Amino acid sequence: MSQGTFRMRRRVGGALLAGVTALGVAAFAGGGVASAATPTPIAALTTSATVISGSTASATGGSLSITLSGGTINVGDTITLTVACPATGAIGWASLATSSTGWTVNAATAATGCSEKNIETITAGSSAATTIALTDAFATDGAPSGAVSITGSYAALGVAAANFTVPSPATVSWYTVTSNVPAVTLTSTTTAQAVSNITLGQPANLAGGVLAGETGNTFVVTLTNANFGAVPTMTSVPTTQVNTVTVAATIGTPTATIKFNTTGTLGAPLTATNFVISGLSIVPSGSGPVTAKVALTSGANTGDVTLAAPVASFQGASNRIYGQTPDATVAQEFQAAFPITGNVHPTSVVLATDVDPYDALSAAYLESQLGTGLLITPQASLGADAANAMRLMGITTVYVVGGPLAISPAVIAQLKATPAYNLGGVSPTGSNLSVVGPIYGQTADDTAQAISTYFGGAYGSLPNVSGAYSPTGGAFNDTSGNASATGPVAGSQTAFVIADNDWRDATTLGPIAYAYRIPIILTPMASLGSQASAALTSLGVKQVIVVGGQLALANNVVTAIQALNGGISVLRIAGYDYTETAVQLAKFETAAANTGLEWAPTGYLVSHGDYWSDALGAAAIAGNSNFTFNGTTYGYEPILTTENPTTIGQYLQSYITSLAPSTASVNVLGGPLAVTPTVVSSLQASLAG
Secondary structure (H helix, E strand, O other): OOEEEEEOOOOOOOEEOEOOEEEEOOOOOOOOOOOOOOOOOOOEEEEEEOEEOOOOOOOEEEEEEEEEEOOOOOOOOEEEEEEOOOOOOEEEEEEOOEOOOOEEEOOOEOOOOOOOOOEEEEEEOOOOOOEEEEEEEEEEEEOOOEEEOEEEEEEOOOOOOEEEEOOEOEEEOOOEEEEEOOEEOOOOOOOOEEOOOEEEEEOOOOOOOOEOOOOOEEEEEEEEOEEEOOOOEEEEEOHHHEEEEEEEEOOOOOEEEEEEEEOOOOOOEOOOEEEEEEOOEEEEOOOEEEEEEEEEEOOOOOOOEEEEEEEEEEOOHHHEEOOOOHHHHHHHHHHHHOOOOOOOOOOEEEEEEOOOOHHHHHHHHHHHHHOOOEEEEOOOOOOHHHHHHHHHOOOOEEEEEOOOOOOOHHHHHHHHOOEEEOOOOOOEEEEEOEEEEEEOOOOHHHHHHHHHOOOOOOOOEOOOOHHHOOOOOOOOEOOOOOOOOOOOOOOOEEEEEEEOOOHHHHOOOHHHHHHHOOOEEEEOOOOOOHHHHHHHHHHOOOEEEEEOOOOOOOHHHHHHHHOHHHOOEEEEEEOOOHHHHHHHHHHHHHOOOOOOOOOOOOOEEEEEOOOOHHHHOOHHHHOOOOEEEOOEEEOOOOEEEEOEOOEOOHHHHHHHHHOOOOOOOEEEEOOOOOOOHHHHHHHHHHHHO
């Protein structure tokens, strides 16, 4: 389990000032008021501060010391201290005082747009001390938690001010909220499951918070993506802080209202208190993370706190597309891409071997041209999963890719002897399956060439992505692999070129190949292969995307590609490992116009990156602009990969955390042995956080 901690805002004080800094101020000049002689400029200024204790909306004292050295202080010199206004609320000085000789503290003023008096001006008189000891008091009004910036400036008469920064700005204290994040592994949305408590921590002496003796305090808890399966309870720690609690919640709805009174003398701040909401039981109402938003009303104040905590992560059947074997998972992906109840029912399918990935990788282009998906089979005989999918999906024509060492003549004979069925797999058509191909060459590179040129020049192009090009190889390239510095400003016919020994970097390019009908061409990693050169030339390609760094596809391969067809622009998309290459492809897919493909996915597909079939089988899902699964419609979906079934990997973890939980969900390719429930829960919790 993981734990999240959040800080909220309301009427709350409390700040911390600490640290020492030195500033050379050669720009400081004497004003000539104190003496007729030209004064020596102040050479250095240091500041230090003491801790301001407590966290209260009322005035809280703290001391600040400013020391000037190395020059002359003139009558009328000023020091201005400014507390920066936060984005919401305000923080400033509640009262001002000084014990330093010869300095006058003027009344605090408010900056434009800030409701507190947050600017303090200190003016030098005759015989002003070189060390100024201020004892100020701070107050906050709705300031958010976290650091508050304090800056200053020193101005001699007639000279522009020189600025400095108080080294450690204020820190506002506020409520914290914690909740564990268990993995809810229900496969239905009808059964309630207990989840962890939600605890709100109130600091001691939080004036304006929940006070002793208050009545009518409320917490309104609203679940996202789930309903209450039981009425929760609330207690306090210490238990003496709360004396009356009522909870209004209707089972099957996402909202519960908790009303409570506190003990003690009216108005006296509570000691440090935890408010514990327990007995939480939820029924997921959909896939993805479950969060609880808590709104606090304290006494007569309204809308004091709004916070959110992840409480669960639902991983139901609707999140996974899988079968019991790799072949079965690819079959399930094909059926999910074109459901029987949907509006699109292809009568053809592409069949590749389940022995190695390269024919299936190249086949994404063939799938897109035919408007269908992929099935895979053992080499020696037609697999039961592929045969069953053909029957259920009403397939009448099978396009075979790969030579006899990939798909044997026995499989082709078996296909031709297999009856074709109408959609639904109940009634035969009266004819057997028709076989096209095999489409193949003597090597994987030859087969890729045959597939890429199968439709001649009738292939696709990308929109203008010239903004993705750069002298360092491209905006989506974290390696030192080279590429073209500039690219075409208008959409150009495009092909992928992939190393013929690097399927790990290439398994997630299927969505682009499928969506835009982009051929996928293979080459040896060290030099451009004759098959790739011939395919690029015959197709008249003007833009190539290479996937993977220079260790996957050598720089001289890029140079050779650039020399073809009067000049081909090459964009490299690559990361430090295959999981980051998948992230870079996703960033390219979702980047803005002229730099990327402008995809706005509501879901991201996740596969384990140490095997190929689950990701390659999903090209027709991820490259579909209107894919619908279990009642939810998704647009184009990038495919992301984990390091292995049990390890997310740092690059995927970082990227998934950056996604907005309101616009993205995790959809898994493969079963629990391919991507474990623990990994899925962690990813969904990252989205929720």
